[in-house]
Amino acid sequence: MVKVMEQALESLGIAESNPGGFAGTWTGSGKEQTVNSPIHGEALASVTNVTPQEFDAILGRCHEAWATWKLVPAPKRGEVVKAIGDELRRNKQALAELVTLEMGKSLREGLGEVQEMIDICDFAVGLSRQLYGLTMPSERKQHRLQEQWHPLGVVGVITAFNFPVAVWSWNTAIALVCGDTVLWKPSSKTPLTAIACTKIAERVLRDFGFDPAICSLAIGRGSDIGDLINTDPRVALVSYTGSVPGGRHVGGLVQARFGRHILELGGNGAVIVSDKADLDIALRCIYFGAIGTSGQRCTTTRRIIVHEAIAPAFRERLLDLYRKTSIGDPRDPKVLMGPLVDTGAVETMLAAIETVKREGGKILIGGEKLPHPGGCYITPCIAEVPGNLPIVKEETFAPVLYFMTYRTLEEAIALQNGVTQGLSSAIITNDQRESELFLSAAGSDCGIANVNTGTSGAEIGGAFGGEKETGGGRESGSDAWKAYMRRQTTAINFSGKVELAQGITLEM
Ligand code: NAD
DSSP: OOOTTHHHHHHTTOOSEEEOEESSSEEOOSOEEEEEOTTTSOEEEEEEOOOHHHHHHHHHHHHHHHHHHTTSOHHHHHHHHHHHHHHHHHTHHHHHHHHHHHHOOOHHHHHHHHHHHHHHHHHHHHHTTOOOOOEEEOSSTTEEEEEEEEEOOEEEEEOOSSSTTHHHHHHHHHHHHTTOEEEEEOOTTOHHHHHHHHHHHHHHHHHHTOOGGGEEEEOOOIIIIIHHHHHOTTEEEEEEESOHHHHHHHHHHHHHTTOEEEEEOOOOEEEEEOTTSOHHHHHHHHHHHHHGGGGOSTTOEEEEEEETTTHHHHHHHHHHHHHTOOBSOTTSTTOSBOOOSSHHHHHHHHHHHHHHHHTTOEEEEOOOBOOOTTSOOBOOEEEEOSSOOHHHHSOOSSSEEEEEEESSHHHHHHHHHOSSEESEEEEEOSOHHHHHHHHSTTSOOSSEEEESSOSSOOOTTSEEOOEETTOSOOEESTTGGGGGEEEEEEEEEOSSSOOOGGGOOOOO
């Protein structure tokens, strides 16, 4: 067992062995899984998965809890979310440490991730008094039209390893104020953080006297527990975050039963660096965007498209930064880049680098495995490529940055849009005509398009998600809450007569 940070595990209620299911009581008698830290490969704790029978009972309880939760006034539901936010504030350091320990991102990024959870709780508290419906003028005399929003049901939240706690909170804070209950299936790579968050929600719900099954948990393999979520009509909405192939599978199954889904899938973020850019800003944005979370963000900067006039000098400055990157234990505040999530991710990155070379790209720096314990450390790589090679079009979930050049902005935008994913994009320029073109209908085709800031690090206030194979889903801020509720259109007649719409008459 890892000695350092053991306190974090303990204070969050993580034991040596933990049941992986919760719906008011903790259960889990399936396969036992040891969770190792990518920092050094040592065991942190173990988790027992839920069996299909246990899953059925958990979903049943979560669905039952909805029957009463949906009737609680929304501002009261907001008070519960406020208390969850407060509890997260109190446990911020410990939870961030656990994120770092289990997933390997730097502690400063772990703290940022927990802050994001707190922020979305604050947002949702305000939202709990703003679930507005419209009223519309009726074409009939003494009639009124309105639309109202009702709770939807159980939201199945399936999350990826790279934001092990934030994605749950984006969905849960909003779903709870909307009157939904939540059944979470986290990545099997990060079950401990999921248990810790569920215990926090459990405590708060019990304190308020509500059914703790409102925030349920089912840890298990995607291919069994995940598919049970996809196919069960008791799950009204499946919010799935993961790879494109995974999303294609989940989307197909949920659609087949006419369930709802939010798909938050892979990205292939690009930054255009204009010859009118502030290059200091460009460097900082690209550097953090490419190596942050060791290149394991959906919004990671994977491609840079640099104006040919500035490309040689810019390439040198970027290489210089890469040479100085401090790689190592992510708990060390001086370290910028920690390990990849597991040795499989390292192998995937090495294989991608070989493919780049085969397809005509040139490795400028990086891609060397480091001899640190655990085997998950690698130097970040930059590869110069003549355009969107087949491998460039794939999302290699690791710190590989493709460097390409352009002559006209139209050409750069075509390169930026020339991949199947459509999540995040950015332009660095001081020329307003360029930035406006980039933001126009002729510009970026992504769900996120930034100017003079990088592709990653989205704020919770905006709706988050992407187009094309990124899946089209939106979560978090703005009006993303509407996906978590049932819209109902109502016509109210106070005329004392019956009048049909469209002037239709009915003689009786
Ligand atoms: P993954 O696709 O391997 O797994 C994601 C989740 O899907 C896990 O919980 C997994 O257990 C589950 N799963 C697997 N099979 C399933 C099935 N049949 N039914 C239901 N669930 C199933 O992804 P990962 O490696 O954990 O995460 C990396 C991927 O996630 C990248 O592609 C990244 O871009 C993407 N991602 C997207 C966003 C976004 O908001 N767009 C955010 C974070 C990560």
